[in-house]
Amino acid sequence: MAAAKGLNGSRPAAAKTRAAIAKRLAAQASGMTTATIAEMDAKHDWFRDLDAEHRSWITLVAGAGINGFVSWFADAEPDSPAPSEVFGSAPRELARRISLHQTVELVRTTIDVVETQIDEVMPRADRAILHTAIVAYSREVAFAAAEIYARAAELRGTWDARLEASVVDAVLRGETDDAVLSRASTLGWTSTQGVVVVVGGAPDPAAPNTVAAELEAIRDQAAIAGLDMLGAVQSDRMIVVLGGSALQQTEWTLGVVGRFADSFADGPVVVGPPVDHLIETGVSAREALSGYRAVAGWPEAPRPVSVHDLLPERALNGDGHARRALARELYDPLRDAGGGLLETLVVFLDQGSSVEAAARTLFVHANTVRYRLRRVHEVTGYSPTHPREAYALRLSLTLGRLLSRRVRAEETSTE
CATH class of the missing domain: 3.30.70.2730 (Alpha-Beta Plaits)
Structure with a gap:
C-alpha cells in the first residue's frame, strides 16, 4: 500500500514532499505525545485511576504510535505497521492491565489529538496530505491492536485450559x-x-x-x-x-x-x-x-x-464404600426399627413380592404386611414394591448379614 494514497483515493505526494513534511512532523511529535496524555487524563476516568507505572505504559505506547506514524509517513512505500512498532514497549502488560475497549479509546484519543495538532501546528499545505495519511495509519494500528489482544486471548485460553486440567486432576x-x-x-x-x-x-x-x-x-x-x-x-x-x-x-x-x-x-x-x-x-x-x-x-x-442409584452395581463391582452404604443405610435401620419390618421384608421378597403369600407365611393380615412395607419405605427411602428398589433392598439384606457377622467375629476375637 502506498501511504500517500488515502481512503479518498487521492494521488500520492512526491517523495521529496513527503520527506519534508515528515521532517516538520517529527519536530512536533513530542508535543503531540504530551497533548495526547493530557487529553487522556481529561477524558477517561480509567486512565486517571492508573498508578504511575501503568500511566507510563500509556505514554510509551502513545509516543510509539506517533513516532511510528512519522516513520511510516516518511517511507515512500511503507508496509502496514507491525504491532511491535506501536505496542512493543509493553505488549504483555498492556494486554493484561488495559482492556481492549480501553486500548481502542487510547488509539482514538491519540488520533483525535494528532488530527487537531495537524491543524494547529503544521503548515496549511501539509494538512490535507497528513489527514489522509493518519486515517490510513490509524486503521492499520487498530488491526495491530486487535491482533495483540487476539493472540493474548489465545495464549490465555491455552494456559487456562492447562491450569484447569491440573486442578481437575488434583481433584480426582x-x-x-x-x-x-x-x-x-x-x-x-x-x-x-x-x-x-x-x-x-x-x-x-x-x-x-x-x-x-x-x-x-x-x-x-x-x-x-x-x-x-x-x-x-x-x-x-x-x-x-x-x-x-x-x-x-x-x-x-x-x-x-x-x-x-x-x-x-x-x-x-x-x-x-x-x-x-x-x-x-x-x-x-x-x-x-x-x-x-x-x-x-x-x-x-x-x-x-x-451414584446413589447405582449402589447395587457399585457393590457388586467391588466398591467397599457402596457395600457398607447398603448395609448401614438400609439393613441396619430396618434391624434397629423392630416391629417385624426386617422379617416382613425378607418374607415378602422370598414370596415373589406377593402380599397375600407373605401374610399367610407370617400369619398376619394382608393389611399388616402392607403397613409394614410402607414403614420399610419410610425407614430406608426404598419401596419393596418397586422392582429396582426391591433389588437394592434384597442386596442390602445379604450385605448387612455378612457385615454384621464380620463385626461380631471381630468383637469376639478382641475379647
Whole structure:
C-alpha cells in the first residue's frame, strides 16, 4: 500500500514532499505525545485511576504510535505497521492491565489529538496530505491492536485450559490442597458450599476443538444455573466439577446436568454425591468414577444418573464404600426399627413380592404386611414394591448379614 494514497483515493505526494513534511512532523511529535496524555487524563476516568507505572505504559505506547506514524509517513512505500512498532514497549502488560475497549479509546484519543495538532501546528499545505495519511495509519494500528489482544486471548485460553486440567486432576486424585484452591480461584471458582463431580464419555479425544466447544457449552449452562464449573478430559472420560449451594439438592442437580448431558459422548453420565467444599471433592470424584465403572451393569439407567442409584452395581463391582452404604443405610435401620419390618421384608421378597403369600407365611393380615412395607419405605427411602428398589433392598439384606457377622467375629476375637 502506498501511504500517500488515502481512503479518498487521492494521488500520492512526491517523495521529496513527503520527506519534508515528515521532517516538520517529527519536530512536533513530542508535543503531540504530551497533548495526547493530557487529553487522556481529561477524558477517561480509567486512565486517571492508573498508578504511575501503568500511566507510563500509556505514554510509551502513545509516543510509539506517533513516532511510528512519522516513520511510516516518511517511507515512500511503507508496509502496514507491525504491532511491535506501536505496542512493543509493553505488549504483555498492556494486554493484561488495559482492556481492549480501553486500548481502542487510547488509539482514538491519540488520533483525535494528532488530527487537531495537524491543524494547529503544521503548515496549511501539509494538512490535507497528513489527514489522509493518519486515517490510513490509524486503521492499520487498530488491526495491530486487535491482533495483540487476539493472540493474548489465545495464549490465555491455552494456559487456562492447562491450569484447569491440573486442578481437575488434583481433584480426582484427592489432592485438593491450598495450592489447588488458589489455582481454582484464579480460574474464577468462588463457591464455598456444595460441590459435585460429573463423569461421562469425552465427545472426541482426537478433536480438541470439539472438546473445548463442549466444555464451553457446559460452562454456559452452569453459569445460567448460577454454578461455578471446572472441566477437563482425561483419557476417554470428560470430568466436570460443579460448585454451588443448590447442589445439595440431588434432584435439582440432576436437572441441571440433564441440560448439558448431550455435551458428553453417547453413554452414561454419572453424578457424584454433593460435598461441602472443593477441598473435599475427592470423595465425590471417587464415587462418581466408581459409578461410571459400574453403570454398565444397569443399561437402563437414566441419563444422568446419581451414584446413589447405582449402589447395587457399585457393590457388586467391588466398591467397599457402596457395600457398607447398603448395609448401614438400609439393613441396619430396618434391624434397629423392630416391629417385624426386617422379617416382613425378607418374607415378602422370598414370596415373589406377593402380599397375600407373605401374610399367610407370617400369619398376619394382608393389611399388616402392607403397613409394614410402607414403614420399610419410610425407614430406608426404598419401596419393596418397586422392582429396582426391591433389588437394592434384597442386596442390602445379604450385605448387612455378612457385615454384621464380620463385626461380631471381630468383637469376639478382641475379647
